[in-house]
Amino acid sequence: MEKIDRRSFLKTTGAAAAGAALVAGGCAPRAKENGNGSVPSAAKDDSVLDTGKMELRTNEGNGDRVSLLGYGCMRFTMKKDKDGRDVVDQENANTLIDYALAHGVNYYDTSPVYLQGQSEDVTGIALSRHPRTSYYIATKLSNFSNASHEASMKMYNDSFRALRTDYIDYYLLHSLGRGGLELFDSRFVSNGMMDFLQKEREKGKVRQLGLSFHGNKDQFDQLLTLHDKYHWDFVQIQMNYYDWLHADGVRNVNAEYLYEELDKRGIPIVIMEPLQGGRLASVAEGVARMLKERDPLASAASWAFRFVGSYPRVLTALSGMVYMEHLKDNLKTFMDFVPLSDEEKRFLSVDLADVMANYPTVNCNDCNYCMPCPYGVDIPGIFKHYNKCINEGTYAKDSAQEGYRKLRRAYLVSYDRAVESLRQAEHCITCNQCSVHCPQSIAIPRELHRIEAYVEKLRRNEL
Ligand code: SF4
Numbered sequence: 001m002e003k004i005d006r007r008s009f010l011k012t013t014g015a016a017a018a019g020a021a022l023v024a025g026g027c028a029p030r031a032k033e034n035g036n037g038s039v040p041s042a043a044k045d046d047s048v049l050d051t052g053k054m055e056l057r058t059n060e061g062n063g064d065r066v067s068l069l070g071y072g073c074m075r076f077t078m079k080k081d082k083d084g085r086d087v088v089d090q091e092n093a094n095t096l097i098d099y100a101l102a103h104g105v106n107y108y109d110t111s112p113v114y115l116q117g118q119s120e121d122v123t124g125i126a127l128s129r130h131p132r133t134s135y136y137i138a139t140k141l142s143n144f145s146n147a148s149h150e151a152s153m154k155m156y157n158d159s160f161r162a163l164r165t166d167y168i169d170y171y172l173l174h175s176l177g178r179g180g181l182e183l184f185d186s187r188f189v190s191n192g193m194m195d196f197l198q199k200e201r202e203k204g205k206v207r208q209l210g211l212s213f214h215g216n217k218d219q220f221d222q223l224l225t226l227h228d229k230y231h232w233d234f235v236q237i238q239m240n241y242y243d244w245l246h247a248d249g250v251r252n253v254n255a256e257y258l259y260e261e262l263d264k265r266g267i268p269i270v271i272m273e274p275l276q277g278g279r280l281a282s283v284a285e286g287v288a289r290m291l292k293e294r295d296p297l298a299s300a301a302s303w304a305f306r307f308v309g310s311y312p313r314v315l316t317a318l319s320g321m322v323y324m325e326h327l328k329d330n331l332k333t334f335m336d337f338v339p340l341s342d343e344e345k346r347f348l349s350v351d352l353a354d355v356m357a358n359y360p361t362v363n364c365n366d367c368n369y370c371m372p373c374p375y376g377v378d379i380p381g382i383f384k385h386y387n388k389c390i391n392e393g394t395y396a397k398d399s400a401q402e403g404y405r406k407l408r409r410a411y412l413v414s415y416d417r418a419v420e421s422l423r424q425a426e427h428c429i430t431c432n433q434c435s436v437h438c439p440q441s442i443a444i445p446r447e448l449h450r451i452e453a454y455v456e457k458l459r460r461n462e463l
């Protein structure tokens with residue numbers, strides 16, 4: 001693969017800010033604050049992309065200077081290849097990664113299982129066109145389906161090949177928590193992988209060894225007790241202003257607890273789901289109004305990113321940016337980053353989250369891990385359509401409601417357009433094959449039946 005030299009890199013990306021990516025500099029200067037500790041977003045127009053500096057955080061464990069915005073490489077656009085198969089659009093991925101690098105994003109998170117197994121290769125192709133020292137690679141041992149020593153070793157070695165590298169900066173044991181220490185033991189200890197990975201860390205093949213967490217409080221506490229034995233260099237958690245205090249305790253844990261426990265131990269934190277699977281980027285109308293009253297020009301996503309970025313132990317916050325407009329909006333937030341005041345943090349995590357808790361959306365982040373359903377149900381498509389209607393206020397609540405007839409019709413028509421009839425919720429037979437794969441612990445058949453019952457009432461006009 002052809003390397004991009006610095007001159008053509010700057011030329012193709014128009015990157016006045018390339019230095020932020022290639023040089024580990026000091027913290028970005030703060031923009032001028034208003035009385036609230038906040039900068040009006042009107043001041044943050046596109047010019048920040050030419051002149052601003054990416055916020056960098058120092059990993060106290062090894063001195064890495066990591067961009068506060070990290071690239072989650074699990075959602076690039078797909079296209080059909082000549083045999084009609086879905087493949088990632090490599091050119092588009094290259095363009096996005098070039099632009100991100102040029103504007104200081106230096107942390108790239110992937111996994112052997114993302115994008116139907118294509119993510120590491122696509123990310124490796126895009127990144128290897130740049131100097132290896134200009135970015136950090138994070139990938140994972142995602143040995144979910146076969147945790148034998150041979151299969152795990154193959155997955156580990158394949159990652160190096162796909163990513164075209166001879167060392168991995170941040171290596172994660174993928175999705176620990178559920179299944180407790182028993183599952184941790186079978187996936188990583190009894191097969192010899194923990195011993196192996198610790199030796200790899202000593203040799204520098206793996207620079208930092210950590211884990212990503214999905215589970216409940218007890219499981220989190222158990223994993224932290226292993227810190228003395230294994231020394232987790234970093235931990236990746238789900239953190240956003242909604243889950244700060246409103247996690248359900250079963251599916252996930254209040255991020256405030258996770259953050260504080262890691263902070264106490266001085267463990268650097270990588271954030272996943274800062275937008276709660278996109279829910280905080282396209283919020284319900286009432287919630288959007290509350291945000292607009294504070295700042296008419298700031299995007300909903302920018303509030304969510306500023307929330308996680310305002311906590312100093314956070315090393316980087318991952319965002320799966322599919323389109324250039326998402327990338328640019330995020331860059332505006334993270335270049336010349338302005339943390340939230342304590343009052344703003346409370347507003348988001350208490351006032352706004354309380355309002356959001358009353359909207360019956362499904363916490364699906366469209367990751368597709370539950371697919372395919374053997375009965376053809378389009379699980380993420382159904383949840384996406386349902387959430388969109390609720391968030392946009394095009395959701396009929398009862399027949400006495402003003403505009404009910406119009407809302408009823410709009411829901412049914414848009415549902416048929418969004419999800420073909422053979423793939424709608426009524427075709428779920430509750431076989432339960434999908435739920436085990438859902439990182440959000442959504443009771444998928446139960447939620448599908450709830451939506452199905454709602455749609456049935458709309459169809460019969462019996463709401
Ligand atoms: S429970 Fe329903 S949605 Fe899930 S795999 Fe079975 S049929 Fe498909």
Ligand code: SF4
Binds near residue numbers: 363369370379441442
């Ligand atoms: S239901 Fe769960 S596994 Fe399926 S797309 Fe949504 S979040 Fe992912």
